[in-house]
Amino acid sequence: MKELKICNNYHGDLNKNNGKPGFDKLKKVHPSQFERLWKSLSENVHSNNLPNIYIDGFSSMSETLVKLGKKKQKKKEKELKMKQEFEDRMKKLNDERKKKEEDRKKKDEIKQKIEQELIKRKEQQRKDFLTKKKKEMNKDFKKLNKQRKEAIEKEIQDKKKFEEKRRKENEKKFSSVLDKSMSKRRILSKDPIPKVAKKE
Numbered sequence: 001m002k003e004l005k006i007c008n009n010y011h012g013d014l015n016k017n018n019g020k021p022g023f024d025k026l027k028k029v030h031p032s033q034f035e036r037l038w039k040s041l042s043e044n045v046h047s048n049n050l051p052n053i054y055i056d057g058f059s060s061m062s063e064t065l066v067k068l069g070k071k072k073q074k075k076k077e078k079e080l081k082m083k084q085e086f087e088d089r090m091k092k093l094n095d096e097r098k099k100k101e102e103d104r105k106k107k108d109e110i111k112q113k114i115e116q117e118l119i120k121r122k123e124q125q126r127k128d129f130l131t132k133k134k135k136e137m138n139k140d141f142k143k144l145n146k147q148r149k150e151a152i153e154k155e156i157q158d159k160k161k162f163e164e165k166r167r168k169e170n171e172k173k174f175s176s177v178l179d180k181s182m183s184k185r186r187i188l189s190k191d192p193i194p195k196v197a198k199k200e
Helices: 023-027 031-046 060-190
Strands: none
Touching: none
């Protein structure tokens, strides 16, 4: 920034008061108003519209304003830097949060897929088990049915054999009795029984 000079009407050191009009007013400007004053003076310098009172010999005010401007600029740069750091930090935290959220979602999806796969496998195992049991039961039922039929057929055959055997035995007994009866008749027919004499 260009140093501004105060005219001879305000000559002397800034720390001294020569009682000239305007000097005390210029000297007693509050630091909070330096920026406004500096801006006004700077605009006059850049526009080549500087009044006569700014053309000679006094630079302390200019240096003070430059220092304050630099200080304010540094403060502003520091604030901007802190703001940028804060935004970067927040962006980083937000990115980390989003990444964690995405990782959590991915883990949840993987977990859900695993759970669904386990449920699917269990259901398939249950179906396979029931199918196997059903086949085994059908096989056992067929086997039992076959055994029952065989037992019934065997019982019928045994009954037939028993009846046949009894019939043959009965026939044999009947034949034997018949033979005995016939032989007895033959004997009786050949040798009649003598008549017993009646007692007087």
